Amino acid sequence: MTEPILETRALTKSFGALVASNAVSLDLRVGEIHALIGPNGAGKSTLIKQIAGNLAPDSGEIRFDGRNVTALDTVERAQLGLGRTFQISSLAMEYTVLQNVVLGALGRDGGVMRFWRPVLKDAGLIEAARSALERVGLQDHAATRTADLSHGQRRQLEVAVALTLKPRAFLMDEPMAGLGAEGSRTLTGFLDALRQEAPILLIEHDMDAVFALADRISVLVYGEIIATGTGDEIRANADVRRAYLGEEEDA
Ligand code: ADP
Numbered sequence: 001m002t003e004p005i006l007e008t009r010a011l012t013k014s015f016g017a018l019v020a021s022n023a024v025s026l027d028l029r030v031g032e033i034h035a036l037i038g039p040n041g042a043g044k045s046t047l048i049k050q051i052a053g054n055l056a057p058d059s060g061e062i063r064f065d066g067r068n069v070t071a072l073d074t075v076e077r078a079q080l081g082l083g084r085t086f087q088i089s090s091l092a093m094e095y096t097v098l099q100n101v102v103l104g105a106l107g108r109d110g111g112v113m114r115f116w117r118p119v120l121k122d123a124g125l126i127e128a129a130r131s132a133l134e135r136v137g138l139q140d141h142a143a144t145r146t147a148d149l150s151h152g153q154r155r156q157l158e159v160a161v162a163l164t165l166k167p168r169a170f171l172m173d174e175p176m177a178g179l180g181a182e183g184s185r186t187l188t189g190f191l192d193a194l195r196q197e198a199p200i201l202l203i204e205h206d207m208d209a210v211f212a213l214a215d216r217i218s219v220l221v222y223g224e225i226i227a228t229g230t231g232d233e234i235r236a237n238a239d240v241r242r243a244y245l246g247e248e249e250d251a
């Protein structure tokens, strides 16, 4: 088997007495969508934050593209090609779609926008931004104020921002959150195609989307991975049904 592009080895993180990540080992392989599911508070976002570099693990290791990146910060990891979209949007709502992508190409977010006004005229960056917008189907909205986009379009814009950094793997924390049925369908189709570009570690509550998209699914409960497998394997897994999926089917 080829070496995975992204891997955690026995990643452990506690908040006081709470073990939010308990020796979590998982990997992401080229070409796949690997979904991470589990109840609220299971530690999914905590895991993503450690992989992205926002939160330091107590112990364990994160490997990306064959190297140990555990000591690198978020910007260094992004520059190596670790792309991330956020559970809470980092877009600058009052600026245009194109401006947000240009800023994203610098690894910046809206919070520091005012310091970066000169780059908004940089021809090379604008070119790269336009091509990213085309890739996500937002090319006709380049001049639209970001606040005027639909919720689903903002999610596509966030992916366009991530694309400008030429990611070799994506981390996505609940990209479907807040989308209606149609928005979810559109984004599902989009992510389906995106996996060819860069594999995706996907946290998602929408089980229809998860089972439609994921090549593999890992189930996290109380900070521990209790199972990893294909959709069919996960559906049939007795531990998973007891700990997680079963409760939904009983409802
Ligand atoms: P999930 O994303 O699976 O819903 P989280 O990773 O957000 O779960 O949280 C896992 C557990 O860690 C929860 O019990 C949450 O309250 C706790 N937690 C998350 N972040 C912190 C923090 N910064 N300080 C203390 N506890 C936290």
Ligand code: MG
Pocket: 044, 045, 046
């Ligand atoms: Mg979360």
